[in-house]
Amino acid sequence: MAGTEPLDRNTLEAAAHWYVELRCEPDAATRAAHQRWLLSDPRHVQAWERLARLQGKLAQVTPGIARPTLSSARAKRREVLKVLSVLLVAGGAGGAVLRDSGVARLMADVRTGVGEQRSLRLDDGSQLQLNTDTAVDIRYGAEWRALELLKGEILVQTAADELSRPFIVHTRQGSIRALGTRFTVRSDNDLTRVCVLEHAVEVRRARAMAAVRVDAGQQLVFSVGEMGNVRPIAAMADAWARQMLIVDDWRLADVVGELQRYRPGYLGCDAAVGGLRVSGAFHLGDIDIVLENLTATLPVRIRRFSRYWTRVEAA
Template sequence: MAQPLDYRTLEAAATWYVQLNAAPPSDAQLQAWQDWLGKSQAHAQAWARVEKLQRQLGRLPADVALPALAGVRARRRAVLKTLALLMAVGATGWAVRESTPGQAWMAELRTGKGQRRQVRLADGSQLELNTDSAVDIRYDGQQRLLRLYSGEIMVQTARDSAARPFIVETAEGRVRALGTRFNVRSDNGLSRVSVLEHAVEVRPLDQPLLMLRLETGQSVSFDRTQIAAASTALPGTGAWTQGMLTVIEWRLGDFISELRRYRPGVLRCAESIADLRLSGAFRIDDTDTVLENLGVSLPVRVRYMTRYWVSIEAV
């Protein structure tokens, strides 16, 4: 039977997580971690809680993923943050849910890591949610509003008999549809819009008088105060709606960062191979096969420390 975990054991588990996550671990570090893990049932139980967090949240907070040369204070902060999550998750995980941004957790529509969802809205518009996304629907007599708290959506708007504007609102600003199909993604303080049909208008939250119109095939990023220059939408934009990730001459490091969105747990790429290039179409519903194919097509090896902790390394 599982026993209550004390503070010191959870702190040790948090410390191991931060140490192993700060840089690709050496064989000596891995052996030391394995020795600690096998020393007692409590250690194994604490590490199981780390993996439970990875499954529930898909990833631990970004500031836990420290660079190899991060200072002692930065690492200590990361340990304490991880420790707080481990203490909160307990037996059920409800406390962790409550500690994340409440609006996202309580959103009307949500998807977990690796999930997608299609919804037909009341006006006939089509909404698709990508992995790890949260959206509220706010239709009234004046407007049709979607609040995207996190993640990515594809929208195909329908004609509205009341001529209400269709708006997607993110933490960074607003996107107004002009009879269109478009993709919106919001994460890490930045929103990106890509137009597949017709046009949209983009306005930053803190600069509502600043507006940019995007036409078919265009894409743009914006934050709360400014809009970047419009560019051509990347090939394969929206391929996720078909369960695919399409890339052309991507850096391996960028590819792994994108694949991480669809896979629970830790997925790391060694800096020494991050600049390798790859192209292709990959099924995001089967990330194990994607990782297996990397080892065949590139001079890399895929090392599984656990099912939820994978490292891509040089051969």
Template sequence: MNTPPDRRTLAQAAEWFVLLASGEASDEDRCRWHGWLNAHPSHRLAWQRAEASVARLSGLPAAQAQAAAQALRQPPARRRFVGQLAALLTLGGAGWLGYRHSDHSADLRTAVGEQRETRLADGSRLQLDTDSTVDLDFSAKTRLIRLRRGQILIETATDKLARPFIVETAEGRIRALGTRFTVEQLAGQTRVAVLDQRVAIHAAASSDAPILGAGEAARFDRDGIRLRQTVDDIDRSWHRGLLVANAMRLAEFTARLGRYRTTPLHCADDIAELRISGVFPLADDERALATLTGALPVTLVRGADGDRLQARK
């Protein structure tokens, strides 16, 4: 079992992190950092804790991020940030673990109805769909994203350290092979849709690593792939803020749009099989519903337990 890092090690991790983030680290500094990182398992744990803490700042607007980077080049600001980061990292072990497993501890998260895009430290692009949470774990050997809930889009960047890019879910891991893809955490399954290039799927309880190519999608559980599909309009459009329906069942449309609303949205059973086609804005659900009720013989009824689509009388 790895020994938790002590205060001195955490302070060293904070110093290294701030030096590397300042952009002023020399090749010799990076070699010394690698030596420190690999000198003891507790050093790596301290570094991962520093990365997880600072990862929450990765969603800053570009202007603020640039200002922060410039400030780190000034010795006084650098010293202050080292102290602040070291203090954050020295949270008690039980308190830290409890915080890391709480929903609010996620490195990146979105509220219901929110979508968020960010550039990761390696230049990769990450977009979170509504009500999604992820943890980031970038080390000297691996670029890892843990998807706790929801759905994400990944567009990987070439990495100077040639580290593998992996997305981890409850059912296993997806390894990017220079690609753009989406991952969705479902109940007991993970769905992957490959938009460009390829990914390898490593189910938790399987030794196989089947590969999906561009245009392919699949659902898998801990034992392996359960359903192979093709990429559909939903896969290609949600990250552009759109719900594209092509003769979609109204029940499915209601369920998908409902994920972006804080008010529950229901569909009456007698209209569930009606079909709808069109392009609907996810960020403006009221406009989407107005378009829907204008296209189909249905009406929206507001209620204490949510809104309900039912047949127009």
């Protein structure tokens, strides 16, 4: 039976394309072409039937395609990826497929590449800045203002809301509710770090009810299973928003690890020099210059095999 045949990704992606095309341009020619596609393969019918069963979920994740047309091919592609993500999950692949395939990040409402930063003004007047290699979904509704940080780091300056909707940032590890504030959130691996620059936030772990208040000048690191202790933030914790990295007595290995976030390819540090201490202010616009500056003050050299493979070693 066609209904029991496994559906490959190409078939599901084609179904997602047709879903978007029919909602954007529901003319006779598009409908006829869609019918020909359906009749060409039983798996196409199976994929389309799955779409029909998921109409409710699709309406929630694709509000933008109710308009007659999308503003650009890039916007249309993003909507296709959103539909595809729902189809993958419905097929039993779940979140693992989304993470492994990169679909969730590709379909993010806003994102940056490695070494790129981006600033934007949200619909309520709040300001959002994305650091390097960051992906964010924006979920504003009648009762809330929400961001989902899929990866990376953001700086948020919340604005007063006429509807008094709460402002919440979600990560895989939990949520951060703003209390009229300016703060950063960074999600790496299995940890979320919150640094509060003005006023306060409330932090909740995923699947936990209790909240921890974090005030200006404080930070908190937490995971799904553990809430860390509230601690003072480092000076200039938001320096990255001005393309600066400011360190005070850091291990060289940690400095290199931070620089790696802003540079494509591999950037490593030999364990023999990883414990050297570093203090200073470094501009993130050109990581190669930062590395050369390190050789002027530390007994290290920079070893390069290619543009995408660099290592800091003992001189």
